[in-house]
Amino acid sequence: MRMIRNRRTLLVALVFLGAVFFGYVIYPQAVMIHGSLQVDGRFSLDHYVRVLDVSHSANTEAVMNSVVVSLLSIFLGGIVGGVLAFTLTQFRFPLGKTLSLMAVVPIALPPLVGVISFLFVFGESGLLPRIIQRMFQLERVPFYLDGLWAIVAVHVYSFNVYFYLFISNSLRQLDGSLIEAASSLGSSQWKTLRRVLLPALRPALVGASVLTFMASMASFSAPLIFGGDRRFLTTQIYATKLNGDMDVAAAQSVLLTLVSVGFFLILTFTSRSRGGAVKTKGSSRMAEMRVSPLLRNILISATVLLIVLELLPIITIVVISFVRESSWTWQVFPTEYTIENYVKLVADPRIFEPIQNSVLMTFLTVVGAILVGVTAAFVIVKGGLGKFRGLIDLLMTLSFAIPGTVVAVSLISAFNKPTILSGYSVLVGTFWILPLAYLIRTYPLVVRATSASLEQLDDSLMEAGETFGASLGRRFRKIALPLILPGIVSGCLLVAISALGEFVSSILLYSYSSRPISMEILSQLRGYNFGAAAAYSVFLLAVILLLAFVSNRLSRGGLGGGVRF
Structure with missing residues (x-):
């Protein structure tokens, strides 16, 4: 039912959203595409021929490596996330609920922090390989993660959460009577899995796979740290830009965008499809698969081991944050500890500046995401758009x-010269281009979260307020806002987490005076100041945990909201 009855209000909202979308999403992309089609001021496909030329080994290698890593990330992430989801939803055992909470911890880690923590634990000089070397008196470390497999490991660590959340949710909604019916008809466990369980989980598996593929193709931190001489699409774009060949970088960017947007569209239409859903009459109870005691123990042991491996990088980075600079070189374990790394974070203005920058950028990003995201959600859900609703939802x-x-x-392509959209000033190299980049990528999180809450809002409540003469603004403040606040807060939490640790856009856009925390972490790491880099990382984790706690308190009551793509 339509909540926004005033056509003028709806028109103002649509104009505002159109200005944001076409001015800061479409226009920069159009300028970038135009640049990729220009050679000496004339239309040409030469840049695309160069990028797609199989004889040009660098670009071919970048595409192949990116695709291979993405497919491996889906396969292995699906196995890890599936094992965790099945075990933690099907079995009851001590600490099961605690492990369920710990299983989603990697999703809260900023990308660069997760990569660095992996480097400290599993790298060539990492703690785990050196501990094993010392235990068995080996001449060299028996193993360490590097290259393509290190990147895949980082992706599995971060993205298995998609499979865990999607599959867990589907298993909880699956009617247990279907499993019992299959068993009573003599179906084996394998046949029940293949004919009943997997078809019901198909939408969850497709959704998680597409998200993982998109995230893997767009990954930058892991290829930058672990890639070495290997080329990937994102690092190739970065290298091309550093070499000053922006038009070729634009062509590479268009290629990456087509892949990512294509899979996003697949995810969008798959999530709207009802395929795979199994409907039953009346109330249903959660499905429970019967397995042998041996398999049950194996799955529980594997789950505990996987959770321990997920927590190990976080524990390690906390410990290293207390290591005195230059005191940990050849030793297996650090020998000197201090709180000096944390004292410098607040006492040294030069070291505190990145923190100040990131906090301010995050605040601006969240405010912008609220303005754009909440407006878009209201227009989509309550604007009475009819057949245009799906289109507006997709665009926003x-x-x-x-x-x-x-x-x-x-x-960079759009705002390296003054335009009306940049207030007739050059944005490239300034502070303001960073929160703008963060906003473009994150405001859809607020759109989705707020939309989920609005879907559950009874329009009769707003109609009653209108009957008593309350204006739209007053009805929103007094009736709608308290009920949809949990959805807004959950979306803002995800926006804040993304903005605080953002690294991928920042490395191409920052200047020294506007450097965020992620760039300072990379600078400290390159200077072998591991304690300082870890202290910055722990600070980010602490802020994220604080935001999650505040979000949980603010979200009590009201209507549920969540982010769904």
């Missing part, structure tokens, strides 16, 4: 599919 969430590297390249 499309920027989520654009990789951070591409967003940065497009903003």
